[in-house]
Amino acid sequence: MTRNAQPGDGPHALTLPEIKLQILRELNAKSLLNAAIVCKAWTWPALDTMRQKYFIPLSAALSPLIQCEPKKLRDSSFWGAISGAQTAPEHWDRYKRDYGRRIAHLIVDIDPDTISESNPERPAAWSQVGPIFPNLVSLRFDIEGHATEEDEPENKDRxxxxxxxxxxxxxxxxxxxxxDVTKEVVEKNIQALAxxxxxxxxxxxTNNIYIPLNYAPFTSMKSLRVEGHIDHDxxxxxxNCTHLERIELWEDDSGLEVHPQDYSVTFPQLGSLSIADCCGFRDRSFIVSLFHNTTMPMLWRLEVGIQTYTAAMSxxxxxxxxxxxxxxxxxxKELRIDGPILGYSDITHRMISGH
Known part of the structure; x- marks a missing residue:
């Protein structure tokens, strides 16, 4: 809220931009190099506005403070996004020219059904342009479509x-x-990423289909959080992902549909395992086989939910x-079993500590 100048305000009242600049000048110069410029409206016009209205003036303001030119602020992190409406070649060219090497974190939300509607030949030429973001370290890929068996090959290629x-x-x-994308489309996409x-x-x-992890494409991954279905395979x-250190399984339905009694599984580096109550614990034999046949020598934290069972079964x-x-x-060191009975807390502690 703004107000008109009042008597006694003095001749040196600061405007809002001046206040921002004054705050910036008080900050440590090194911290400015790591500034994250966030675009909260994930559309192309908003990203362009962010650059014109915020980054260029900010860079100019910071330049005398850190003794470098704005174009050398390579440690700054941009959050950008690409919407389904912005797939024309001129947009890709502009992204690559203006943002490509500076964007480290990106959100992509494009319906595969709309990628090549206006120009069926366009996707084939994309692979010759990329990568637009060669320094990208973090990617959120939102895949939402209505692929059917008839158009699966086309969507997978897209x-x-x-x-x-x-x-x-x-x-x-x-x-x-x-x-709302078929399993085959997801498999193709994950394999391309891998x-x-x-x-x-x-x-x-996060998905509403079975996650195609039966070939473990990301063998180097250390952390996995799944909100969806994982099948037996x-x-x-x-x-096979021997570097895994943390697994979290969450699902609003019956997500973990595994019956490992037929084989033994070893996670040599796994330190933390969280399994939500709603992950498909069908019966007692499943629980027993899961923990008896899964070896986790480095496990230090275990969280299991059993809230939906009766008191006796819990x-x-x-x-x-x-x-x-x-x-x-x-x-x-940490064991949490969430269920309707609370009388085992002391026993849990004694068994973990070895007493």
Whole structure:
């Protein structure tokens, strides 16, 4: 809110831009190099406005303070986004020219059904342009479409072209949101990401289909958070990711559909495992087989939800889980079992501490 000048305000009242500049001058110069310029409206016009209205004036203001030219502020992180309406060649060229090497974090939200509606030949040419963002380290990929079996090959190729257009080999953090797209399309997209950026180590996946992890494409990943379905082969394939240190499984329906009694799985580096109550714990035999046949020698934190079971079954499951981890997880320091019975807290502590 602004007001008119009042008697006594003095001759040196500061305007809002001057106040901002004064605050900037009080900041440590090194911290300014790491400034993150955030565009909260994820559209092309907003990103362009951000550059013209904020970054260029800010760079000019910072230049005398840090003794460098605005174009050398390469440590600044941009958050940008690409919407489905902005896929014309001139837009890609402008992204590459104005933002390409400076954007480190990107949100992509494009419906694959709209990528090549106006020009079917356009996607094939994209792979010759990219990567537009060679220094990209963090990518959120929102895949939402209405692919059918009839147009699966076309959609799969579109996503492959798009991945080649956007990213380079240095991508480390991937958030993948998948809705209303067939499993085959997702598999093609994930495989393209894995081929181009083989060193991805932090993966978050949200979907409403089965997650195609049966071939474990991101073998270098250290962290995995899944909001969706993991099937039998997917759980087994995760064991091939020998660098995994943290797994979180969350789902509003029956997400973890695994019956590992037929094989043993080892996670040599896994330190933290969280399994939500709604992840498909069908019966007691599943719980028993999961923990008895999964070896986690480095596990120090375990969180399991069993809220939906009856009080009697929850008591049985608590005992089974405690019996499974005792002796098998020597480094376990934190154990949380959420269920309707609260009477096992002391027993849990004694079993973990070895008393």
């Amino acid at each position: 996503w492959t072209y798009l991945v080649k257009l956007l990213i380079g080999p240095d991508l480390k953090n991937l958030t993948l949101s998948v809705y 081929n181009i950026a083989p060193h991805i180590n932090d993966v978050q996946i 997917g759980w087994k394939a995760l064991a 008591e049985v499951l608590r005992v089974e889980i405690l019996g499974s981890v005792r002796g098998r997880c020597p480094l376990l």
